[in-house]
Amino acid sequence: GAVVSQHPSRVICKSGTSVKIECRSLDFQATTMFWYRQFPKQSLMLMATSNEGSKATYEQGVEKDKFLINHASLTLSTLTVTSAHPEDSSFYICSASQYEQYFGPGTRLTVT
Amino acid sequence: SQQGEEDPQALSIQEGENATMNCSYKTSINNLQWYRQNSGRGLVHLILIRSNEREKHSGRLRVTLDTSKKSSSLLITASRAADTASYFCATDAQGGSEKLVFGKGTKLTVNP
Numbered sequence: 001g002a003v004v005s006q007h008p009s010r011v012i013c014k015s016g017t018s019v020k021i022e023c024r025s026l027d028f029q030a031t032t033m034f035w036y037r038q039f040p041k042q043s044l045m046l047m048a049t050s051n052e053g054s055k056a057t058y059e060q061g062v063e064k065d066k067f068l069i070n071h072a073s074l075t076l077s078t079l080t081v082t083s084a085h086p087e088d089s090s091f092y093i094c095s096a097s098q099y100e101q102y103f104g105p106g107t108r109l110t111v112t
Numbered sequence: 113s114q115q116g117e118e119d120p121q122a123l124s125i126q127e128g129e130n131a132t133m134n135c136s137y138k139t140s141i142n143n144l145q146w147y148r149q150n151s152g153r154g155l156v157h158l159i160l161i162r163s164n165e166r167e168k169h170s171g172r173l174r175v176t177l178d179t180s181k182k183s184s185s186l187l188i189t190a191s192r193a194a195d196t197a198s199y200f201c202a203t204d205a206q207g208g209s210e211k212l213v214f215g216k217g218t219k220l221t222v223n224p
Binding site for chain 2: 006032034036041042043044045046049091093095097100101102103104105106108
């Protein structure tokens with residue numbers, strides 16, 4: 001099956017710094033990737049749709065200037081959490097679409 | 113906004129018993145999918161059922177879909193301790209959107 005990786009799997013950063021999370025489709029090309037956020041014991045909430053070569057489409061309530069998404073190639077999308085705050089601590093999951101969505105293993109972000 | 117609602121929120125059973133989880137949604141769909149998530153990990157796709165299908169089987173999994181009631185159920189038969197995980201339903205919207213909307217999930221605990 002199609003494989004999606006995320007890097008890093010865990011990251012701890014200080015308040016005010018920026019963190020970049022990578023999402024890669026390893027064995028297929030994905031024109032569309034999705035970024036989700038999951039708080040503890042809760043479900044996944046779609047943050048944005050990332051389209052290769054164009055601007056991401058953000059869901060209502062998601063700050064585009066805070067969560068920067070770059071889909072530079074057909075196999076890579078990045079999510080940068082800018083000026084991170086403790087409330088940004090969460091589990092971030094990406095998916096890449098090829099007829100269906102294939103999910104990455106997630107990135108645990110902790111902001112201290 | 114989330115449109116999938118699972119019940120129960122948590123389910124605890126003994127090994128060998130069957131586990132049934134339900135999901136309801138609000139709008140018309142093309143497909144409904146069930147995913148599994150082990151604690152702190154990514155999502156594993158279990159099964160997809162199309163809107164014109166009523167029942168689907170995969171190994172010990174049985175999924176039903178009732179589009180008139182906008183509901184689906186996931187049955188895991190002869191449960192094992194390794195089935196312990198959270199289970200989510202996800203729906204897409206008619207109209208060709210690739211976006212998935214996830215339900216709140218059911219946390220299943222199978223006691224050995």
